[in-house]
Amino acid sequence: MAIRQVHLQAYIVTPKELSDALTKNVPTKISTAPRVIPLCAAWFLPNDPEGRTGQQVFKQKRIPSARFFDLDAVKDHESPYPHMLPTARVFAKAMQNMGIHKDDEIVIYDSQELGIFSAPRVAWTLKLFGHPGVHILNNFRLWVEQGFPTESGEVEAVEGAQNEYPTPTLETSKVVDFDEMKGIAKDYMKEGAEGVQVLDARSQGRWAGSDPEPRPGLTSGHMPGSINVPVPELLNPETGALLPGDELRKLFISKGVDPEKPIISSCGTGVSAAVIDAALGEADFGKPEARRLYDGSWTEWAQRTSEADGLIRKES
Structure with a gap:
């Protein structure tokens, strides 16, 4: 049987590109060829004013044939921090339960409400565990507005979940841990320091220390x-889509980010930090091998450091 061709090239894909790929790669029960699978990664902060959950919005409206990736379930359950990377076995089991094969092309998307938010974190996770075909939809809100099909209701059992997903190896070179971050913070402004740049995706108020964190x-x-x-500065305010590469590049330059120096992305729990990472890639800003993410992010940092030791700063 001839293997069907997958027509997705870019990391960030448009609704039309995904629609065309799904149309040209219609799955059948007897085919073993690679498939294009939409993967919903909707996730909301614990203080969401409407009390929404990813599972709820996935059932309310989703791309046909989509699977759901639960960020609150596919993680390191032994860690005291909310969304640390899962073990290789947990990851492989989750992929198997979703009926995903190693050679499937995965297009990850967010909720209609948030535009681009948590999908980049799931995409980053899949790439770190070596899944070869990973893309981000830009975005589900536009998918709906442009009239592409959706479905709702309970989700049918996934076919193919009995097929084992091979246990992968984590690419640790893209992940920064607490000890390294602490060393970078202590070296800040010291003569001869490497000049590592930390980009924080949280709101200005949370970053400045004037607004509370969503976790009590x-x-x-x-x-x-x-x-x-x-x-929000990385997104189109009307559509919630990631800005074009040239606009993102101008934004990073306006923030004083140097593309010649290493960059570490951070946020509250490591979820929205991946939006910065995706934006850096889309802007072709900085060396790919020098772009990393602090997995524990602010939740770990705030619990393991203090203002007294100078490692938590607030703006007056």
Whole structure:
């Protein structure tokens, strides 16, 4: 049987590109060829004013044949921090339960309400675990507005979940841990320091320390030397889509980010930091091998450091 061709090239894809790929790669029960699978990664902050959950909005409206990736389930359950990367076994089991094969092309999308928010985190996770075909839809809101099909209701059982997904190896070179971040913070502004740049995706108020964190008891503020790049600034305010590469590049330059120096993305729990990482890629800004993400992000940082030791800064 001839293997069907997958027609997705870019990391960030448009609704039309996804629609064309799904049309040209209609799955059949007997075919073993690679498929194009939409994967919903909708996730909301714990203080969401409407009390929404990703599972709820997935059932209310989704791309036909889509699967759901639960960020609150596919994680390191032994960690005290909310969304640390899962073990390879947990990841493989989750992919198997979703009926995803290693050679499937995965297009990850967010909720209609948030535009681009948590999908980049799931895409980043899949890439770190070596899944070869990973893309981000830009975005589901436009998919709906442009009249592409949706469905709702309970989700049918996934076919193919019995096919084992091979246990992968995590690419640790893209992940920054607490000890390294602490060393970077202590080296900030010291003569001869490497000049690592930390970009923080949280809101300006949370970064400055004037607004509370969404998790009770967690102080707000920022790491020494970090640069605030709130996620909304990376998106089209009307559509919630990621801005074009040239606009993103201008934005990073306006923030004083140097493409010649290493960049670490951070946020509240490591979710929206991946939006910065995706935006850097779309802008072709900085060296790919020098762009990394701090997995524990602010939740870990605020619990393991303090203002007294100078590692939490607030703006007056």
